[in-house]
Amino acid sequence: MDTNIEGQIKNLQEQIDDLKKKVTGVENTHKDQLSLVVMSGELDRVLASMIIAVGAAAMDTKVKMFFTFWASASLRDKKKKGKGKDFMSKMFGMMLPKGRNKLKLSKMNMAGMGPLMIKSLMKKQNVMSIDEMFKQAGELGVEINICEMSMNLMGFKKDEMIDYPKLDYAGVATFLADAGESRIQLFI
C-alpha cells in the first residue's frame, strides 16, 4: 500500500515538473521583443526601420535588427576601407552606397536631390537625423545583426562596417530563432 502511494506521489511530481517545463516554454515563446529584417537599402526604408526600432526600445521592448542584402550597405562606414577585396567585391563596393548617409530614396530620388530635400525637411521639422537614430539605438541596446551571407555576396569586409555597440554577424537561423521568440516580426 505504502509503495503504491509513494509511486503515485512520484508520478504526480513527475507530471508537475513536466508541466512546469511546458509553462516556462510557453512564457519564453512570446517575449516582449521585436525582430526586424531590414532588406531594403533605401534611405526612406532604413529610416522607417530605425524609427520603429528606437520607438520600440523606448517602450522597453527588446529589439533585434537583422540587416540583409541591400540594407547591409547602409552599415558601411564611409571612413573605413575593406582590405583584401577581389575585383568583383571592389566593383560592388564602388556601386553600392558607402554608408547610411549615401542612401537613395525609393521614390523621388531625382539624382540625389530627393535625399537632400528630405534631410533638410527632417531638420526643419525636428526629426532625428539618421546618425542620431543610430546613436540612440546604440544607447538603448538595440542589437544589429548583419547577414553573413550578404556580406560575402556584396564583398563587404567586417573592417569597413560601422562602429556600433551591439553589432554582430549571423545567419538565417539566428534570425529565425530570435523571431520565433518575438511578439512582433517585421520585414522591411
Add this chain to the structure above:
Amino acid sequence: MTQEELNALEIAKSVDARGTACPGPLLEAKKAIGTINSGDIMEIMSADEGTKKDIPKWANKKGHEYLGTVEESGFFKIYMKKK
C-alpha cells in the same frame, strides 16, 4: 481630470520635448521617468501631434497612469503618474 485639475498638479518632473518629432518625445519621456519616484507626476511638453496618442499607449504598456492632456498655443502638455 479637468484641465484645471491637470494644471494644478504638483509636478515632480517636466520634460520639454518640443524640439523633437516622433519618436523623440517618447524617448525623452522614457529617459526622464527613470529619474522620478513611484507615484510622482511627470509633465511632457510636445508639439508633435502623434505624441498625444503615443504617450498614453506607452504609459498603459508600462503600467503608468495617464492623467490627461492640456492644450496650449502651438503645443500641449501631457500628464502621467509613475507606477
